[in-house]
Amino acid sequence: MKYVTTFIALLLVYLLLAGFVWSEVILGSIVSVVLTMILVKRLNFKIDAKFPIKLLKFLFVYIPVFVWKLILANIDVARRVLSPKIPLNPGIVKVKTELKGDLGKLTLANSITLTPGTLSIDVEDDYIFVHAIDVKGKTEVENQANISGPFEKILGGIFE
Amino acid sequence: MEWLNYVVFSLMGLGILFTVIRFVLGPKLSDRVVSLDTFNMIVIGVIAILALVFESSLYLDIAIVYAVLAFLETVVFARYLEGKDNGNS
Amino acid sequence: MEIASYVFLIIGGLFFLLGGLGVLRMPDTFNRIQAGTKATTLGAFSTMIGVGFAAAASGNWDWISKVIIIIIFIVISNPVGSSAIAKATYNSKNIPDNLVQDDLKSRGESK
Structure with missing residues (x-):
C-alpha cells in the first residue's frame, strides 16, 4: 500500500512538470519505480481507508x-x-x-x-x-x- | 491591453527598489536576510510575467528552479546567522 | 478571461509593492519578517493565478500544471523560510527591546 502511494505521488509530480505525453508517462514510470525503491524505507507515513x-x-x-x-x-x-x-x-x-x-x-x-x-x-x-x-x-x-x-x-x- | 504589462512591471520594480533600499540601509544582518528573501519572491513574480510577455513556457521552469534555490538560500543564510553572536553589520 | 488575468496580475503587483514597502517601513526585524512574508505570499499566489488565466485564454493548457506546482511550493516554503530566519534572529541575540512578553526566554533557562 505504501509502495503504491509513493509511486502515484511521484508519477503525478513528474507528469505535472513534464506534460502529459505517452513517452513521458513511460519514462516517468521508470524513474518513479526506481525512486520508490530508494525512498520507501526512509518515508514515515501511515495511510488508511479514511x-x-x-x-x-x-x-x-x-x-x-x-x-x-x-x-x-x-x-x-x-x-x-x-x-x-x-x-x-x-x-x-x-x-x-x-x-x-x-x-x-x-x-x-x-x-x-x-x-x-x-x-x-x-x-x-x-x-x-x-x-x-x-x-x-x-x-x-x-x-x-x-x-x-x-x-x-x-x-x-x-x-x- | 498590452500597456497593463508595464503597470504591473513598474509596481514590481518599485517593490524591488524598496527591498534594495532596506538591503543597503539594514542596521543588522538579519534585516538584510529578510530583504533578500522578499527580493527573491518578487523576482519569481517578474519571471512568471516574463513568461507571459515572451509566450514561452520555459520561463516557468526557470521560475520553479529559482523558487527552489531561493528557499535553499534563505535556509542557508539562516543557518549562517544562527552561528553569529550579535548580528552586527 | 483576459480581463480577469490582468485584474489578478495587478493585485499581485500591488501586494509585491506592499511587501517591499513593509520591509522598508516596519520598525523592527520581526515585524519586517511578518510584512514581507504575508504580502509576498499573497502576491505570488495572485500573480500565478493571473498567469494561469492568461495562459488558458490563449490556449496554452500545459502551463497550468506548472503554475499549480509553483503555487504549492511557494505556499509551503515561504512560511518555513521566514520561520527559519525568525529563529536565527532570535538565537543570534538580536531581540528588539519592545516585547511585552517573551516566553522563549524561559525555555532557554529550563534546558
Whole structure:
C-alpha cells in the first residue's frame, strides 16, 4: 500500500512538470519505480481507508478558510504599513497544540504564519512559539483561542 | 491591453527598489536576510510575467528552479546567522 | 478571461509593492519578517493565478500544471523560510527591546 502511494505521488509530480505525453508517462514510470525503491524505507507515513475523505476535507474545508485568512492578513498588513501610527504591542507567546505528527504541526505552523499579525518562530514538542504584533490575551488559554483556535479545530479532523 | 504589462512591471520594480533600499540601509544582518528573501519572491513574480510577455513556457521552469534555490538560500543564510553572536553589520 | 488575468496580475503587483514597502517601513526585524512574508505570499499566489488565466485564454493548457506546482511550493516554503530566519534572529541575540512578553526566554533557562 505504501509502495503504491509513493509511486502515484511521484508519477503525478513528474507528469505535472513534464506534460502529459505517452513517452513521458513511460519514462516517468521508470524513474518513479526506481525512486520508490530508494525512498520507501526512509518515508514515515501511515495511510488508511479514511484517506480520501481526509483529502476532500483538506481541499474543501481547510483551503478556503486558509485563503480567506490570508487575504484578511494582507489587508491587516496593508493597514499597518500605510498608517504606522497604529500602536504596536509585540510579544512572543507560547501556544499549546493538540496535533500529533510532523505534517500536522508543519501545516499548523504555516497557517499561523499566514494569519493576521502572527509569526511562528519555533516548534518544540507540543508547543509552538508565536510572535504576535498585538498580544491581546492575558493567559495562555486566551492566547491559544485567539491565535490557533479556528485552525486547530479544522486540522484536528484531518491529521488526527 | 498590452500597456497593463508595464503597470504591473513598474509596481514590481518599485517593490524591488524598496527591498534594495532596506538591503543597503539594514542596521543588522538579519534585516538584510529578510530583504533578500522578499527580493527573491518578487523576482519569481517578474519571471512568471516574463513568461507571459515572451509566450514561452520555459520561463516557468526557470521560475520553479529559482523558487527552489531561493528557499535553499534563505535556509542557508539562516543557518549562517544562527552561528553569529550579535548580528552586527 | 483576459480581463480577469490582468485584474489578478495587478493585485499581485500591488501586494509585491506592499511587501517591499513593509520591509522598508516596519520598525523592527520581526515585524519586517511578518510584512514581507504575508504580502509576498499573497502576491505570488495572485500573480500565478493571473498567469494561469492568461495562459488558458490563449490556449496554452500545459502551463497550468506548472503554475499549480509553483503555487504549492511557494505556499509551503515561504512560511518555513521566514520561520527559519525568525529563529536565527532570535538565537543570534538580536531581540528588539519592545516585547511585552517573551516566553522563549524561559525555555532557554529550563534546558
